[in-house]
Amino acid sequence: MFLFLYLCHSVSAQIYYSIFEEMQKDSSIGNLVNDLGLNINEISLRKLRIVSEFSTKYFNVKTGNGHLVVADRIDREALCGAAEECFLTFDAVIENPLNIYHVRVDIKDINDNPPRFKYEIIEIKITEHTSPGVQFALRNAEDLDVGINSLQSYKLSANKHFVLGEKANTDLNTIPELVLMVPLDRETEGNLDIILTAFDGGNPMQTGTAIIRITVVDINDNIPKFDQEVYKVSINENIPMNSTILQVKASDKDEGINSQITYSFTTTSQHVTSTFAINSTNGEIKTKENLDFEMKKNYEISVQALDGGGLVSNVKVFIQILDENDNTPDITVTSITDTVSEDSAPNTVVALIKVHDLDSGENGEVDCQIIGTLPFKLQLSSGSFYKVVTTSRLDREIQSYYNITIQATDHGSPPLSFIKTIALNVSDINDNPPIFEKELFIVYLPENNQPGASIYTIQAMDKDTEENGKLTYSIISTEELPFNSYITINPVSGIVYAQQSFDFEQYKQFEVHIMAKDKGSPSLNSSAVIRICVTDQNDNLPTILYPSPDAGGSTAYEMVPFSSEQGSLVTKVVAVDADSGHNAWLSYHLLEDSETSYIVIDQNTGVIRTARIFQERHLLKHRAVVIVKDNGFPPLSATVTLNLIVTSNLQQALPELSNPSRKTDSQTNVQIYLVIAIAVISFFFLLTVMSVIISKYRESKSLSTFSSIAAYPQIDPSFFPTYNNGTLSLPYSYDVCVTLDPRETEVGFLQPNQHVAVKSLIDEDNLCVEKEMRKDSIVLHYSIVEEMRKDSIVTNIAQELGLHVKELVHRNLRIVSRVEKYFSVDLETGNLFVKDRIDRETLCRTETKISP
Incomplete structure (x- = not known):
């Protein structure tokens, strides 16, 4: 078989090839890689492939040399029928970068079909009185080839009565005619067989034959005549099966049996005979099966009217199929990225889709959109291809995956839609630092703890995943002591361990700075503070x-x-x-x-x-x-x-x-002891007299200078906590009046009213202290709240009185009052503290001041 191939490039980014039908499998059509401007090494790298729903059956691309080859037998007549143009199209898609080329392959006809008559024997009845020159139309032959390979001429075998004539019908087809040259004589020759041969124009030429069997009968000089020269009708593709679409009608002026007309199809096309049927009596043409515009858009049928005398006439029926919106649009994903990084820039391509509709016209025009509010959009790429691109940066911590729902809707009435969902995962980057629940964690640890015991577990959260979310913990600093000798932390679990035993009397509290660091690249970290408060245990004797x-x-x-x-x-x-x-x-x-x-x-x-x-x-x-x-x-x-x-x-x-252990029976020792005792007593007597004189002198001096205590500066409230070791905090106040005479002491409870001015805030329990100096005595005013805890320190009375701690025992500082049950003074520290529960309602129910 002679193969004719040619290649034509268009400025519209289309590539044209032309081949003959019936080429052998794997026959080369052309070098598609060279025509696309690529090299052989880019075929796999750029994923060159053919995208088509129909043409991929017939074509393939060889990855070794880039040639476009035939993949299966191509029958032009099966693909395109009698159409003059026959072609197949597909899209060549390449990636990195993405590009699409439209390829058209024209299918050229070869002379592979001979002319064929529908019937091998053509029977004609001719009356014996037929005059010479009468023409008898014959059934024409059909050739499925086109162009020069189609039917070209007829030839009649040698005989003495007839010659062959030809007539062109309305569609320019040639119909053979039998022309009577010599009148027939039924009595001499009642039947006559003549061979009719049809020739095509191929090389080599092919022929088809039919036998014309002529029966000479009595005169029937009128042939059937159709009421129209051509019948045309348009029907919708969704017309019900067995519906009447057209009725042809022919008439014959003869009478009797010569006027009875029978209708039939003269075509041999299987598309026609399997789709339509004609009523032989009345000429109604009905559908035998459902029509499909997408399969075939129009039909051309030859209808023959045969009368009872054997005369026939032919007419063309053109049936046009109208498109209906009966095909839903389809979305095909040709390329997709399963995972996209959350830091991808906007307009990142995540998928390539193709949208197509088998309908035509407005029914085949499709609009495509993404349903919902998503950070993606569609960009028209080429023809019916769309790119799915991002519109903004993604955040995996907000949404780790997306179901992108794409809807394609055609312009038909009513419109049809198709929905396609694409799943897309968002990959993580290290964009979230570890986060602690709070900045400061307070841990209470009893002193004398076991070395190596866990004292706390600290945890941080990281919104990232995998390595970006794996945390390690470390100690970065402490406030007061070397952490590496006292505190350690498990880098994986965050468990804090004490390496040594703590002593409350040495360290009451200290802070450890913990850092949590992820394993991302670059890694992120954050820190928190653990304040360890060592609590006291009874480990010291009084x-x-x-x-x-x-x-x-x-x-x-x-x-x-x-x-x-x-x-x-x-x-x-x-x-x-x-x-x-x-x-x-x-x-x-x-x-x-x-x-x-x-x-x-x-x-x-x-x-x-x-x-x-x-x-x-x-x-x-x-x-x-x-x-x-x-x-x-x-x-x-x-x-x-x-x-x-x-x-x-x-x-x-x-x-x-x-x-202390002398013996009464030793008289000698007694005498000696008596002498010594007299001497010692005399010495101590003199010493006592002198001490009393000096003491009286000092007491009188104290009386004159005691009022000068008011000259002492106001005590800073921050001074009190320094006297708080081994005791509770300061939340209370009261009045203490001290005189030089130990028998004279005044203690008064004052209501915290308008006469007491608050000078400073001492503690969290709203302790307010005010001093008031009088001429005849020292009055210390304190305002406290009721129901204070036992042993709560109110103030340091020694400092308030301007005394040294060592003077308290010597000067016999004490509280003498009927309210002594509520307060006491520690002579070692000078702290004034609460001894018992104070109920204000019980003390002051009927009087505003208690002053013993």
Whole structure:
């Protein structure tokens, strides 16, 4: 087979090829890669491919050499019928960058179909009286080829009666005619067979034959005649099956059987005979199956009318199919990106789609849009191709994936739509730093903790995923101590461990700065502060300051005047505890024995007083053991032994002081001791007289200068917390008036009313302090709230009075009042604190001031 190929380039970005039908499989059509301006190496890289719903069956691209080849047998007659033009189209798509080329392949006809008659025998009846020159129309042959390969001429076999004539009909087709030259004689020759041969113009030429069987009958000199030369009709493609679309009608002037007409199709096209049927009696043409505009747009049918005498006439019927909007638009995804980075720039292409509709005209015009409010839009690329591009930057933390719904709607009436959904994932970048729940975390840790124990777990959140969201924790700094020796942190779990045991008396609180850092590139971090508050435990024994504990076997002696009244002050046990809060609350107790009935001790202050008036029969020397307990759990304690000498004068007590364990049976030693005692008593007597004189002098001087205390500057409220070790905080106030006479003390409760001016805010419980100086005494005003906690410190009374802490015991500072149950003074620190619950409604229900 001779193959004719040519290539033509158009300025409209279309590539044209022309080939003959019936080419062998894998026959080369042309080098598509060269025609596109590419090289062989770019075929795979740029993903060269053919995009078509129909043409991909017949064509393929060889990746090795870039040639466009035939993939399957191409039959022009099956594709295009008798149409003069026959072509196949497809789109060549390349990527990186994306481009589309339209390719058209024209299919040229070859002489592969001979002329064919519908019937191999053509029967004609001719009356014997037919005059010479009468023409008898024959059934024409059909050739499916076109152009020069189609039907060209006819030839009649040799005979003595007929010659061949030709007639052109309205569509310029040639119809053979049998022309009678010599009249027929039925009696001489009743039947006559003549061969009619049809020739096409191909090379080599092909022919088709039919036998013309002539029967000579009596005269029938009128042929059927149609009422129209050409029939044309237009019908919709959705017309129901078995519907009448047209009726042809022919008439014959003959009578009897010669006027009876029979209608039939003369075409051999299977498209016609399978789609339409004609009623042979009345000429109605009906549909045999559903029509489809997209399959075939028009039909040309030859209809023949045959009368009873054997005469026929032919007419052309043209049927045009009108398009209906019966095809939904279709969306094909030709290229797609499954994942797009959240930092992709706007106008990033994520998919390429093709929209097409099999309908034509307005029914085939399609609009495409994205449904919903999404950061994507459609851009028309070329022809029916659209790009799906981003309109703004994406944020995976807000939305990690998108279902992009694309709707295609045609312009038909009513319009038809098609919806296609594209799934798109958004990949993460490290754009979110770790975030702690808060900036400051407060942790309470008991002292004496186990080294290596976990004390807290700190966590941060990162909105990113995978490596960008994996966090590591580290300590970056501490406020007061080297963190690497005290605190460590698990870098993965965020568990904070104590490497050493903490001591509340050394560190009460400190801060550790924790940094959380992700594993992104570049990595992001944030920090938070853990404030570790060490809480106190009862790990310190009370320490007795006065009297000093026994040292080297020495004994503490206290002299008690024999004439002391009941309740007279004997001495005071002073103790402190290095712990804090409840663990530092101390209570004083006497060990129960037979000698302790002469004295009592205040459990809260440690003040020892006489329990009764002494008689002559009572012992001169008394021994008492005082135990000091704290309020911890379990409680810790310390003891001190006191020797009390009850005497009227120093001489009586001297023998006991000199030798508490003398023997009564040693007269010699007694005499010696008496001499020594007399000398010592005399010395102490003189010393006592001098001390009293000096003391009186100092007391008189204090009376004249005591009013000058008002000259002391106002105490800064920030000073008070320095005296708060081992106790609770300061939330209360009251009035204390101190005179030089220990028997004269005034304590008054004042309502926090308009007469008390608030000078400074001392604590979170609204402690307000004001001092008021009077001419005859010192009045300290404090305003407190009721229901304060027990042992809450109000102020440092020693500082308020301008006294040194060491002077408190010597000058016997104390509260003497019926409200003594509510307040107490710690003589070691000078702190004034609350002893018992204060209920304002109970104290001040009927009076506004209590002043004993």
